[in-house]
Amino acid sequence: MLRNYIKIAFRNLSRHKLFSCINIFGLALSMCIGLIVIMRLQDDFSYDRFHPTPERSFRLISDVITREGYAFRLASTPLPLAPLLKEKYAFVDQVVRLYSGWSGKASSNNKRLDVSVAFTEPSFFKVFGFKLLSGDTALALNEPNKIVLSKTTAERFFNTANPVGKTLDFGTLGSFIVSGVLDNTSQKSHINFDIYGSLNSIPLLEKNGVLPVVTTDWKNLFKGYTYVSLRQGATQKQLVAGLNAITTSFKTTSPQDKSKIVFDLQSITSIAPGEDLGNGIGRGATIGKVAAESIIAFIILLSACFNYTNLSLARSLKRAKEVGVRKVSGAGRRQIFHQFLTEAILISLLSLALAYFMMEFLREYSTLRSEFFIEGTSLSWALAGWFLLFSVFTGVLAGVIPALTLSTFRPVEVLKNLANVQLFGRNGLRKALIIFQFTLSLVIIIFMQTFNKQFDYMATADYGFNRERLINIPLEGTDYRLLKNELTTLSGVEQVSATSGNLGRFASGISLVKQSPLEEAIQIRHFDVDDHFVANMGLKIIAGSNIRVAANGAETTVLINEQSLKALKISSPALAIGKSIFLDDSVKVQIAGVLKDFHFEGFEHSISPMLFRSREKEFQILNVKTKMDEPDAAQLVAGIKAGWKKINPGSELFYAWFDTEFSGGKNAGASISMLGLLAFIGITIACLGLLGMVVYTVEGRSKEVSIRKVMGAGVMSIMSLLSKSFLKLIAIAIAIAVPIGWICSELFLRMFAERVSVGVGVLSLACSFILGLAIIVIGSQVYRVARANPATNLRAE
Amino acid sequence: MIQLRKIFKWVNSGSNRTFLLKDINLDIAEGEFVSIMGPSGSGKSTLLNIIGMLDEANEGEYNFLSEAVHKLREKEKSALYKQYIGFVFQAYHLIDELTVYENIETPLIYQNIKSGERKAMVADMLDRFNIVGKKDLFPAQLSGGQQQLVGIARALIAKPKLLLADEPTGNLNSKQGEEIMELFKTLNDEGVTIIQVTHSEKNAAYGKRIIHLLDGRLENVAQLQS
Known part of the structure; x- marks a missing residue:
């Protein structure tokens, strides 16, 4: 029976190639998104599945109410909580503190690399069930200054050599001995630090003032994470009660404080994916994100399935005779239903194959690779199973209505006179669907165009500072004077400046500024720059002179912009020169000069008060300005590399041309591609839906068309007669979409202080694009019917 | 084999009730070859469809092989005609996507006959x-x-x-039609009961009995000598 169904399904597919193609293509497009989401979901749900006692292991949560009455939930808890629990309650088996206090550079073997570090205790291995690739879990973190490296980190530092016994230098924290390597690839946990240090290293560092005191501080809610596993037989209720008791006693210790902290818990298996908590660690999606992704994929899928349904119903007149014959031959309703469902599932399986190729194509070639795909996911049997299941689900979703409809056909009716068969009159719904699909597509197109226009503008507009002939080099802790001197001597270099951050994105920080010690401070954003920066960036000093960098590093002068002038209520630039101001309550400096306003932040913000300070230790980036006539950029870069190597033998130079880096940061290519993909899918599905509707209606009206032709109607008049109702739908869609698209775009543009306008151009281009597409789709079908020979149609009646 | 008692069939259009069949009483025994005749719209096909259980009478009793068809549910009727009745149509109504072999095989599939057996039966028939x-x-x-x-x-x-055959030769030329009628006669001789609807006196003459319908009424029944 099944073989028979499949055979006839294939013959139908190959006989009606156009229908098959659009069905398969439309479904594959949306299924492709579905597959991507499934892959992501599979990853989302693969965390924390290896813990030994998941049913009695928990992470503790802080429910915080601030003095102002704001409530928020934190994934972190004060570090003293864990020892207290362990001491107070016998039902607590193990507690794990995780202190995420420090991140920075660690060095070994001439390698200096950025690492994230958490400090924890030996129970870490017991509660989570982490296994070590090398080293002993009992001895790994039991003494101060021991560390365990993740497998990837071990490879970064020591390649394939066994790192156990080697030392890593953590700068001010001192050196640590590697005591184990954690397999972080097969044991997927929401916790994914590069390095785990022994927590008992911390008290000494706190005592010596290297680190702030956190391990015994009940007020610090942000640095520690607490995990608890209970003894066998103990219940979650007991732990909740225990936590409540602590909360109460904890609260009474500080009665003057109105703020309140209550401790709660979550199961270790519901962390990733889980509730959206503040101050989370590591990785793992929130339930909200998982749901949002699934819903978007489902809507796209549903939209495509609707089209399949639409097209199949459009074709059901052609299949009606077959149904009649089969029923007369003894087929039951259920058998007909199964046949058509099988057909839909078959189509959906074919779509799956195409969707898989589409997905692999996206993964290989798309700019969206990193947005869509999780590194290292590959097709496993389980995943393939999910894909198949998804495909069958899609088939059922798409095919159930046509199968139900076809299976109810009564042979007496369909075999006698096809024209009398009334397919259900849900035209209103179908029209609404078409309008909805086109409205959605048009809104996306309008929005995408506006988006593109704005980012284009931002990438090329004049920000008021120079971005040409500049190479930016992150200092990464290198001595700025040494490197500056080294690079200044290179032949192609005009001058070198230093800054705490590149212009055009964010200020480096905020200074509290007062004109006299007693008045209320105002907040002014700042950068730290050296004396060559103003010239390198082509900034204009409208009054006064440049900032001075003192040899002893003392801060004596600042530059302010015109907005700061207003903020400080100084009436003219000239009056500001030489004025003393107080920074952050402690530093007294003079205003050396006033800068003409420029966009030191992105166009998201209008120009606000800003000042340049000159603290050397804040410098992060060197700006190398090349000479105007420098012919050989490659040679210059090689020279810079050599200079860098001289000072930093162990590390690689990173550099970027400011103009490319800047426009790269502004063009939002990934978002554009994402919107483009969505628009493409939306439009394609909408057009397929329209096509189905047109074919269905036009076929149903072929008798009417024939009669009109016999009465003398011309091709043109028939075409306009048939197209009118569809064009009306498109017109309605445009009428809805234009204002919505315009409002969405305007709202989006509101995020930018400096912005383009949506413009008639954008709107009319989008509308004519959609209209053109619709006319092609409608026209092709209508033309066919209008040209048909009336005699053939009428004879069949 | 077939007993029709006081069969009425009508359709309502607006407030008018149009009768397709009025008070049909008919008995057909096993082994008969009956031709139903009458002008267009006289209810021939309707009667055939009711006998074939594809359609239902609005009123009256229908017994088929001592089963009270008018009391059966859709599923039981389906099982009944699946087992006992074959249909032949004026427009042939073959499934375009299936080959000759597969078309012939279709009813067997729905009777859950095993593949090997099906093959033998279809081969027999082709032969x-x-x-x-x-x-x-x-x-x-x-x-x-x-x-x-x-x-x-x-x-x-x-x-x-x-x-049951609804104008089986309607779309054929006279020679082809004759061949089909000869075939029907042979089949009838082999014991198959046949009821055909036809416009042609000549074709009707192949049967043993002719039933004339007019405006939904049974006008007369003519027994033919054969």
């Missing part, structure tokens, strides 16, 4: 109708007469007791 050479062709590749042969072969494959 008998002399269309073995055409078994892999699609209906569109056959002439009208050949298509109708396939249609009859399909109707007979499940060994029905009753063959």
Whole structure:
């Protein structure tokens, strides 16, 4: 029976190639998104599945109410909580503190690399069930200054050599001995630090003032994470009660404080994916994100399935005779239903194959690779199973209505006179669907165009500072004077400046500024720059002179912009020169000069008060300005590399041309591609839906068309007669979409202080694009019917 | 075999009730060959459809092989006609996407007959109708007469007791029509009960009895000598 169904399904597919193609293509497009989401979901749900006692292991949560009455939930808890629990309650088996206090550079073997570090205790291995690739879990973190490296980190530092016994230098924290390597690839946990240090290293560092005191501080809610596993037989209720008791006693210790902290818990298996908590660690999606992704994929899928349904119903007149014959031959309703469902599932399986190729194509070639795909996911049997299941689900979703409809056909009716068969009159719904699909597509197109226009503008507009002939080099802790001197001597270099951050994105920080010690401070954003920066960036000093960098590093002068002038209520630039101001309550400096306003932040913000300070230790980036006539950029870069190597033998130079880096940061290519993909899918599905509707209606009206032709109607008049109702739908869609698209775009543009306008151009281009597409789709079908020979149609009646 | 008692069939259009069949009383015994005649719209096809259980009378009793059809549910009726009745249509109604072989095989599939057995039965039928050479062709590749042969072969494959034919020769030329009628006669001689609807006196004459319908009424029943 099944073989028979499949055979006839294939013959139908190959006989009606156009229908098959659009069905398969439309479904594959949306299924492709579905597959991507499934892959992501599979990853989302693969965390924390290896813990030994998941049913009695928990992470503790802080429910915080601030003095102002704001409530928020934190994934972190004060570090003293864990020892207290362990001491107070016998039902607590193990507690794990995780202190995420420090991140920075660690060095070994001439390698200096950025690492994230958490400090924890030996129970870490017991509660989570982490296994070590090398080293002993009992001895790994039991003494101060021991560390365990993740497998990837071990490879970064020591390649394939066994790192156990080697030392890593953590700068001010001192050196640590590697005591184990954690397999972080097969044991997927929401916790994914590069390095785990022994927590008992911390008290000494706190005592010596290297680190702030956190391990015994009940007020610090942000640095520690607490995990608890209970003894066998103990219940979650007991732990909740225990936590409540602590909360109460904890609260009474500080009665003057109105703020309140209550401790709660979550199961270790519901962390990733889980509730959206503040101050989370590591990785793992929130339930909200998982749901949002699934819903978007489902809507796209549903939209495509609707089209399949639409097209199949459009074709059901052609299949009606077959149904009649089969029923007369003894087929039951259920058998007909199964046949058509099988057909839909078959189509959906074919779509799956195409969707898989589409997905692999996206993964290989798309700019969206990193947005869509999780590194290292590959097709496993389980995943393939999910894909198949998804495909069958899609088939059922798409095919159930046509199968139900076809299976109810009564042979007496369909075999006698096809024209009398009334397919259900849900035209209103179908029209609404078409309008909805086109409205959605048009809104996306309008929005995408506006988006593109704005980012284009931002990438090329004049920000008021120079971005040409500049190479930016992150200092990464290198001595700025040494490197500056080294690079200044290179032949192609005009001058070198230093800054705490590149212009055009964010200020480096905020200074509290007062004109006299007693008045209320105002907040002014700042950068730290050296004396060559103003010239390198082509900034204009409208009054006064440049900032001075003192040899002893003392801060004596600042530059302010015109907005700061207003903020400080100084009436003219000239009056500001030489004025003393107080920074952050402690530093007294003079205003050396006033800068003409420029966009030191992105166009998201209008120009606000800003000042340049000159603290050397804040410098992060060197700006190398090349000479105007420098012919050989490659040679210059090689020279810079050599200079860098001289000072930093162990590390690689990173550099970027400011103009490319800047426009790269502004063009939002990934978002554009994402919107483009969505628009493409939306439009394609909408057009397929329209096509189905047109074919269905036009076929149903072929008798009417024939009669009109016999009465003398011309091709043109028939075409306009048939197209009118569809064009009306498109017109309605445009009428809805234009204002919505315009409002969405305007709202989006509101995020930018400096912005383009949506413009008639954008709107009319989008509308004519959609209209053109619709006319092609409608026209092709209508033309066919209008040209048909009336005699053939009428004879069949 | 068939007993129709006071069969009425009507359709309502607006407030008017149009009768398609009025007070039909008819008995057909096993082994008969009955022709139903009458002008267009006299209710011939309606009567045939009711006998074939594809349609239901609005009123009246219908007993088929001592089963009270008017009391059966849809599913039971379906099982009944699946087992006992074969249909032949004026427009052949073959499935375009299936070959001759597969078209003939279709009813067997729905009777859950095993593949090996099906093969033998279809081969027998192809043999008998002399269309073995055409078994892999699609209906569109056959002439009208050949298509109708396939249609009859399909109707007979499940060994029905009753063959219902709605103008089986209506779309055929006279020679092809004659061949089909000869075939019907042979089948009837072999014991298959046949009821056909026809416009042609000549074709009707192949039967043993002619039933004349007019405006939904049974006008007269003529017994033919044979």
